[in-house]
Amino acid sequence: MDFDLDSLSADTRNLLYELGLHNDSHLLNVKSSDFNSSDKKDLLDLICKQKHKYEENITGLGDGKYCNASSDFIMCWPPTPVNTTTYLKCFSEFLGYKYDDTENASRECLWNGTWSKTDYSFCKDITENSTSEDVITTTTIYFVGYTLSLVALSIAIGIFIYFKDLRCLRNTIHTNLMFAYILVYALWILTLILERSFENDMVACVFLVTLLHYFHLTTFFWMFVEGLYLYILVVETLTRENFKLRIYITVGWGLPLVFIFIWAITKGFIETDAWLYTNCPWMQPHTVDWVFQGPITIVLALNSFFLIAIMWVLITKLRSANTLETQQYMKAAKALLVLKPLLGVTYVITIAGPTTGPTANVFAYARAVLLSLQGFTVALFYCFLNTEVQNTLKHHFQNWRTNKSLGPRRMRTGSRSKDWSPRSRTESIRLTEWTVVSADEAAGIHLLNTPEMCNGKKCNGNLVE
Incomplete structure (x- = not known):
């Protein structure tokens, strides 16, 4: 024109x-x-x-x-x-x-009367030299934390998938949450590596950044599913039969897809001044990001409500009686204190913080540690410190040692070990003496073997409809 x-x-x-x-x-x-x-x-x-x-x-x-x-x-x-x-x-x-x-x-x-691309390499940000070391340190923390989380999450998912006696609704929810973390961490690393190549490849920029935001949003919604699941289990016990796995999957994977689709369409039509940025412009903050940041805020608020409601019910039960059941509730209440970061409440303290001054670097380091180790924390308390998982692993290890010492004659007996349940009648008595209480057992051990928990499948040795 x-x-x-x-x-x-x-x-x-x-x-x-x-x-x-x-x-x-x-x-x-x-x-x-x-x-x-x-x-x-x-x-x-x-x-x-x-x-x-x-x-x-x-x-x-x-x-x-x-x-x-x-x-x-x-x-x-x-x-x-x-x-x-x-x-x-x-x-x-x-x-x-x-x-x-x-x-x-x-x-x-150039010789043909056209301009070349401008070289701004000597136009340096005067704060770049002073902050480059801090940026490198923060990035290193993220890489180390994400790598540790990826390893821990992969092992935890492998445990839940391999051992049949651990397959039930609550562990399926845990597995989906862990898988969402694996995807967002892997994409974060991939996007950071390829960021410099986005300058001439806008399609790759849009695709990877959109996927990164989507999987990041799914982690919050699966945290919401964890909170909703415990809330229904402890507080709204009459409605637990109406919530099947497909509903949780729709919430955890489907709703984030809707919000990210709206965000991507809106982002594409809004002027983003892509010419201002050397790298991928879709990675720059924009007001349109509230299309998915708003749902994150709502999810965090709902999880806080779930946490308060669950704690209230547990404290009320603790005051009414002092039985073995109430002792288990006491341990479950303590586990809920661990559950807070797993429900995403910890993210509240990382939403805003100082951007300048010496405190900004301290805040950046703390945020890097908290966010990068979030997946490791999930794997730790939902799997590695889970009493049921520990007893399952102990039984299979002991069974493997027995089969190895007795030779091929006992292999037939050992082949059925995958269906062993740590929650049999005799084992359930011993399991009441917990040494470590995991967050997913916060609803009380007597509720975990109900048909609603197993979603109509074999769970922990109890065959339900």
Whole structure:
């Protein structure tokens, strides 16, 4: 689209006049940011030409081949002869960051009269050197934490899948939560590695960032499913039969897909000023991100409500009697204190924090530790410290040692060990003496073997409808 000076609005003509009074290339970018993106390039080129309209005649460029005055969206470059490199002083401030204006940016006019890509490599953020070490440290913490979480989650999922006697509704929910964490951690690492290559591949940028946000959102919704499951088990006991696995799967995987789809469509239609960023622009924060950040906030609030309601019911039962059951509730109540970070409440303290000053680095380190080890914490309390899992592993290990010592004659007996249940009549008496209480047993051990828990399948040796 070609512009004519007479067709420009009064605001644009005022901008041209102001640019004629100020030799400030950064002013060009800031003030032109209010115009529509479809016309921005042509408009900025026209403004740039207007700014340098007298230079062609003065320098005699009109007699030879040269590159026209042009804007690269950040700086206005003057008309330049072919095969010549032009230098402009770096801007002192851009997008709220201060830069070293003693250095220069450069742009070459090619042999065919077209401009090359601007080289801003010498325009350094003056805070970059002081913060680069902190950024490297924080990134290292994330990598170490995510790697540890990935290993722990993979082992935990393998345990739940391999041993048949651990297959029931509550462990299926745990497995889905762990799998969501594995996906988001793996995608985070992949996105960070490929971030520098996103500059010329917008499709890969959009695809990976959308997947990253989706799986990140699923972790919150599966945390919500964990809280909802315990709430129904302890508080709304009459409605537990109406909640089957398919409902939990719909909530955990389906609802996040709806929100991310809306976010992606909206993000695609909103001007994101992609030209401002060296890497993937979809990774930059935007107000449209509240399309999925809003549901996260609601999920955290609901999980806090579930936690309070569950604690109230347990405390009430503890006051009413002092039986073996109430002692188990006491241990379950203690486990709920561990359950808080598993339900996502810990994320509340990482939503906001200082961005400048010495406390900002401390906060960044703490956030990196908490978020990167979230998956490890889930695997630890839902699997490794789970009494049922521990007894299952002990039994299979003892059975393996017995079969190994007795030889092939006992292999037939040992082949049925996968269906062994640590919750048989004799074992259930011994299991009441817990040494470690896991978070998923917070609802009370006597509730865990009910048909509602097993979703109509064999669970822990109890065959239900």
